[in-house]
Amino acid sequence: MNARSSRVVILGGGPGGYEAALVAAHLGADVTVVERDGIGGAAVLTDCVPSKTLISTADYMSEFETAADLGVHLEDVEGDEVTDAVADLPEVNRRVLALAGAQSRDIAARLAEVGVRTVEGTGSLVSPTLVRATTAEGHVDLGADIVLLATGARPRVVDSAQPDGERILTWQQIYDLRELPRRLVVVGSGVTGAELAQAYLGLGSEVVLVSSRDRVLPGEDPDAAQVIEDVFRKRGMEVLGRSRMASVERTADGVVVRLEDGREVAGSHALLAVGSVAQTQGIGLEEVGVDLLPSGHVAVDRVSRTSVRGVYAAGDCTGVLPLASVAAMQGRIAMSHALGDAVAPLALGVVSANIFTDPEIATVGVSQKDVDEERVDADVLTLALGRNPRAKMLGITDGFVKLFAQKGSGAVIGGVVVAPRASELIFPVTLAVQHRLNVDQVASTFTVYPSLSGSIAEAARRLHATG
Numbered sequence: 001m002n003a004r005s006s007r008v009v010i011l012g013g014g015p016g017g018y019e020a021a022l023v024a025a026h027l028g029a030d031v032t033v034v035e036r037d038g039i040g041g042a043a044v045l046t047d048c049v050p051s052k053t054l055i056s057t058a059d060y061m062s063e064f065e066t067a068a069d070l071g072v073h074l075e076d077v078e079g080d081e082v083t084d085a086v087a088d089l090p091e092v093n094r095r096v097l098a099l100a101g102a103q104s105r106d107i108a109a110r111l112a113e114v115g116v117r118t119v120e121g122t123g124s125l126v127s128p129t130l131v132r133a134t135t136a137e138g139h140v141d142l143g144a145d146i147v148l149l150a151t152g153a154r155p156r157v158v159d160s161a162q163p164d165g166e167r168i169l170t171w172q173q174i175y176d177l178r179e180l181p182r183r184l185v186v187v188g189s190g191v192t193g194a195e196l197a198q199a200y201l202g203l204g205s206e207v208v209l210v211s212s213r214d215r216v217l218p219g220e221d222p223d224a225a226q227v228i229e230d231v232f233r234k235r236g237m238e239v240l241g242r243s244r245m246a247s248v249e250r251t252a253d254g255v256v257v258r259l260e261d262g263r264e265v266a267g268s269h270a271l272l273a274v275g276s277v278a279q280t281q282g283i284g285l286e287e288v289g290v291d292l293l294p295s296g297h298v299a300v301d302r303v304s305r306t307s308v309r310g311v312y313a314a315g316d317c318t319g320v321l322p323l324a325s326v327a328a329m330q331g332r333i334a335m336s337h338a339l340g341d342a343v344a345p346l347a348l349g350v351v352s353a354n355i356f357t358d359p360e361i362a363t364v365g366v367s368q369k370d371v372d373e374e375r376v377d378a379d380v381l382t383l384a385l386g387r388n389p390r391a392k393m394l395g396i397t398d399g400f401v402k403l404f405a406q407k408g409s410g411a412v413i414g415g416v417v418v419a420p421r422a423s424e425l426i427f428p429v430t431l432a433v434q435h436r437l438n439v440d441q442v443a444s445t446f447t448v449y450p451s452l453s454g455s456i457a458e459a460a461r462r463l464h465a466t467g
Contacts, residue, residue, distance in 0.1 A: 012150035014041025016315030020331030058202030193273035302345035365414030
């Protein structure tokens, strides 16, 4: 296909959509993005960017607690010691939303710079080569040689726990709160639930985390999840394991969360974090023959093709891996493939991911579960951060580095970092996994002393084969 004569229409302006648009424009295509809520999509406006901004604010407040351990004491102008930092939630939320809005505008400006057209509205497929955008003024029909579906996902809700935006909230509704919840009941202990539970705990709320599983973060490295649960409890969070929500209802002055075993948990607010649903209904996909999975996600291959020629999909609507980085990569791959540029299929084995709790959990490559269930034959080394000199200086007591090395070759095939800013520390491990570096190559690479990254090199040294 001649890229310079191709018309590309993208449904959705989130990471999958806008990154695809940039690639397509760079390759010379005529590109239109149809977006209903604002460029950046949920990731920028109501999910990743605002939630991580909120979490960063809570992390900053936690520094006040560590300060005393480092010999630093805060005093007011009268010389009296300050014992508590207080979060002004309306002010915090204003900053959160302002930052999200600024990021959205920056992305929109970049799209405009490269000639991408943006249509504000909802797109649907009339045929594989025709998209209808419904706008405030009516309908706009857009001819297309290539269509990319990047419609994302929305919070899952159940009939017995209907959000009202005031007391019963999804994670997209929390930025309208006018006061800090006195007692927040978080339903769901996956990534979103765990992150926001700790954020509000750090901001000063009393928090109860309702988990239907044995432990929080059931899909993550078990050692890492145990560290986080221990930190939660140590900092005063009430964690209810093996506790499945039956319903959530408003009361006169708050909410009550009823559990399936008959217990009731009262709170001032409830936050529902029970998964997400792909936004694939009512936009013409089934009518034009796009195959959907039983979950409602769009079925795609490793270059983002759907079952219909010329129609691609990227991001949370595909259910491949709900990460903004994966959505962006899927979108870039889709456009490169569709427009005839060099491209490599999506490689999920080298995706690094991060959970923004405090400490953070960052992972890449194979997991502890892969080793335990004998799908991978690997040596595993875990090194506690507590012995790292830089960690001592920073007052870090919780966390570790874990490396997985292939038996025989010593190739680094996975890793877990539990630490403040683990999202930054995982990068050298990701490089090692991506480029099949062995533990000796990692160990012989200089690290700064003292540094947290020194523990990664130390873990690699301890994995050196001596026999």
